[in-house]
Amino acid sequence: MSKIYVLHENNEWTVHLERRLQELGLPYEMWHLDQGTVDLSAIPPEGVFYNRISASSHTRDHRFAPEFTEAVLAWLERHGRTVINGSRALRLEVSKANQYMALNAAGIPTPKTIAALGKAQLIEAARSLNMTPFITKHNRAGKGQGVYLFDSVEELETYVNSTGFDEPVDGITLVQQYIKAPEPYIVRHEFIGGKFIYGVKVDTSKGFELCPADVCSIEDQFCPTNSSAPTQGVGPKFEILKDYKPDFIEMMEAFLADNNIQVAGIEVITDDAGRYYAYDVNTNTNYNSDAEAIAQQFGMLELAKYLGGLL
CATH class of the missing domain: 3.40.50.20 (Rossmann fold)
Incomplete structure (x- = not known):
């Protein structure tokens, strides 16, 4: 059968x-x-x-x-x-470098990024970036792995030469332009069947190691993603936006079609000048049940219906 x-x-x-x-x-x-x-x-x-x-x-x-x-x-x-x-x-x-090149080919901007293999090359990449502050992240990551903010190349050099250096699983570290949002949040855009379902506002005031899943283990601790409790009085950590469909959605749908991706979450940050940057494509997308219950939109239900329709 x-x-x-x-x-x-x-x-x-x-x-x-x-x-x-x-x-x-x-x-x-x-x-x-x-x-x-x-x-x-x-x-x-x-x-x-x-x-x-x-x-x-x-x-x-x-x-x-x-x-x-x-x-x-x-x-x-x-x-x-x-x-x-x-x-x-x-x-x-499994490769943010591949993600960024594919996004750029679709006309979707990403932060300026340099990929580096080797500790000396990583430090040189930070000098070449010529932007402070800047962040590092693993090319193959997840759960915010390897994401650190540095105010100077010297600060990075101290970290890289320390015993606490976080070695990427594929050896490649990305040095990336730091995008400072005017408010501490990003928006994750969910797609099923290659079509936009909803955008979820994610509070980043406590860092970027927050995923929308109900269970998300980070270094043997669980991120509080299954809670609608407000963060610092701002609002829930995850909030599905009502009547939200920015102009770049069609470009993202075209990007997904060109790369044969049917189910994804694309994370976007906006700077203080209103410019947007896509910085992560997650093809193993998860959904927050509390946020969905409030909005009465259910990603996994839509996904199951989509798979059933194909069957």
């Missing part, structure tokens, strides 16, 4: 989707791809295959899940199976 196959490496992130698939009575099967085998000479089963592999898999000791998933996706695509967020989406998920 044809069914929906969910390719993933984190059970905590699939619970809500499973509930919606069950609610709609859709047949499905979970493929946890941290370990396994794939017979490349065999014929894949019939169905719809949805890839939810995350760039942060290595933080859960699933270091090679993306690489194994790429082999599985190549097998599925070779046989013409319906794949949601296929091999191109995976390549963008």
Whole structure:
């Protein structure tokens, strides 16, 4: 029987989707791809295959899940199976450099960024950027990994040569222009089936290590994403914006179509001059249940309906 196959490496992130698939009575099967085998000479089963592999898999000791998933996706695509967020989406998920080049090709601005391999090269990249303050981040990351703010190259040099230096899993560190927003928030734009669903305002006053998921482990602690409690009296950490559809949405939808990405969250920050910059494309998008309950918009339900429609 044809069914929906969910390719993933984190059970905590699939619970809500499973509930919606069950609610709609859709047949499905979970493929946890941290370990396994794939017979490349065999014929894949019939169905719809949805890839939810995350760039942060290595933080859960699933270091090679993306690489194994790429082999599985190549097998599925070779046989013409319906794949949601296929091999191109995976390549963008695990490389911010790839993301930025694809966004720029679509006419979507990103912060000025230099990719560096090697500690000396990282320091030189910061000098070449010639902007202070600046931030660093891992090329393959997730959960805000490797994101640090520096006021000077000397400050970065001290950090890089310390025992506390956070080595990226792929060796590549990005040195990036720091965009200071006039208010402490970013907006994450959610897309399903390549079409805009809603924008969620994310309070960043306590840093950028906040994801919309109901469960999001950061260094053995849980980020408070399943709460509507106000932060510093400003409002909820996650708020779905009403009647929100900025002019750049069509460009983002075109970007997703060009890169064969069907499900994604694109994070955008705006500077004090009103210029916007996209700085992260998440093809393993999650949704905050409290924010959705208030807005009465449900991403996982829409996703389940979309997958069911393809089935």
